[in-house]
Amino acid sequence: MPHEARTHTHTHDLAAEAFEPPYPDPAPALEAGAGAVDQPRVAAAVRELLLAIGEDPDRDGLQGTPGRVARAYAEMFAGLHQDPAEILGTTFDIGHSEMVLVKDIPFYSTCEHHLVPFHGHAHVGYIPGHDGMVTGLSKLARLVDLFARRPQVQERLTTQIVEAIVEHLKPAGVIVVVECEHLCMSMRGVRKPGAKTVTSAVRGQLRETATRAEAMSLILGR
Ligand SMILES: Nc1nc2c(ncn2[C@@H]2O[C@H](COP(=O)(O)OP(=O)(O)OP(=O)(O)O)[C@@H](O)[C@H]2O)c(=O)[nH]1
Ligand SMILES: [Zn+2]
Numbered sequence: 001m002p003h004e005a006r007t008h009t010h011t012h013d014l015a016a017e018a019f020e021p022p023y024p025d026p027a028p029a030l031e032a033g034a035g036a037v038d039q040p041r042v043a044a045a046v047r048e049l050l051l052a053i054g055e056d057p058d059r060d061g062l063q064g065t066p067g068r069v070a071r072a073y074a075e076m077f078a079g080l081h082q083d084p085a086e087i088l089g090t091t092f093d094i095g096h097s098e099m100v101l102v103k104d105i106p107f108y109s110t111c112e113h114h115l116v117p118f119h120g121h122a123h124v125g126y127i128p129g130h131d132g133m134v135t136g137l138s139k140l141a142r143l144v145d146l147f148a149r150r151p152q153v154q155e156r157l158t159t160q161i162v163e164a165i166v167e168h169l170k171p172a173g174v175i176v177v178v179e180c181e182h183l184c185m186s187m188r189g190v191r192k193p194g195a196k197t198v199t200s201a202v203r204g205q206l207r208e209t210a211t212r213a214e215a216m217s218l219i220l221g222r
Contacts (some may be wrong), residue, residue: 007114036081039070046070076110079149087142088135088168095132098174099211101125102140103134110185120180120196123219126165127173127205135169154180154199173205175215191201 038048041064050057050065057066103123111118124140148161177200186193206212 009124029150037070037074037077039067039074042070042073043067052073063150076108076149077151079146082146082149084143084146084164085168087139087146088164090139091133091135091169093131093133096128096134097128097130097132099125099173099206099215099218100134100137101175101215102137103219105141105144107144107148109148109150109152109157109180114184114188115151116183116187118152118154118180118182118184120178121176122161123177124161124165125175125206125215125218126169126171127211129170129172131170133169140165154178154182154197158201159201162203170206173207173211174201174203175206175212175219176201177219178218 046066046069047057050062055062057063101123102125103121105122105124106119107122108117110116122144124144128134143161143164147157147164158176158178161178162174165171165174165176177198179196179198181194181196185191185195188210202212206215
């Protein structure tokens with residue numbers, strides 16, 4: 001199983017303890033969005049799907065499956081109905097102007113091509129803007145989940161996280177690195193279990209060679 005998210009800051013005076021724990025975290029925002037997936041419609045479609053693959057949706061083991069899948073989809077696609085502004089609306093003015101990085105954030109997403117999972121870790125770092133505003137550490141992990149809980153491709157997931165931070169935190173720089181295994185490449189198709197795809201998106205000061213190298217060494221130093 002994925003290891004726990006860890007946090008690096010340049011200075012020890014950043015009172016990380018004062019914030020919420022970065023991960024794991026109950027997700028009330030997830031429940032708020034769950035109602036927006038049309039569960040009866042999903043259940044009807046799953047029943048149809050079972051018939052289409054040659055199964056009997058009325059046999060004992062499958063009777064509850066359409067409803068179960070509908071509830072699972074409400075959770076897995078809740079991010080379609082959530083607004084990043086609500087997550088990143090909580091900011092703290094602590095006058096911190098050094099890099100903050102939450103790394104090894106585990107997540108699960110769904111490949112939009114095959115509707116099977118892809119999963120891995122996201123590393124999210126930023127340098128606060130001139131106003132020194134930071135967000136709660138857990139909010140970065142929530143942001144990853146928000147965009148992961150949609151039909152996705154890894155590249156878009158990566159840039160959506162970066163762009164949301166740019167838009168809502170107005171930071172001096174942002175870096176997001178995402179590493180995943182795609183089950184559509186493992187369990188079917190080309191069948192290469194263990195192959196990892198790494199994507200990154202970088203904005204602002206973190207594009208500069210030295211700052212970027214520092215972020216990457218923090219991300220890679222396990
Ligand atoms: N760029 C990108 N490609 C992805 C992602 N997830 C899945 N894919 C790829 O999407 C492609 C879809 O290709 P198609 O040829 O339309 O579908 P397919 O016949 O099922 O392809 P195979 O997986 O090669 O069997 C595949 O190459 C997948 O590996 C992703 O997050 N990013
Ligand atoms: Zn796929």
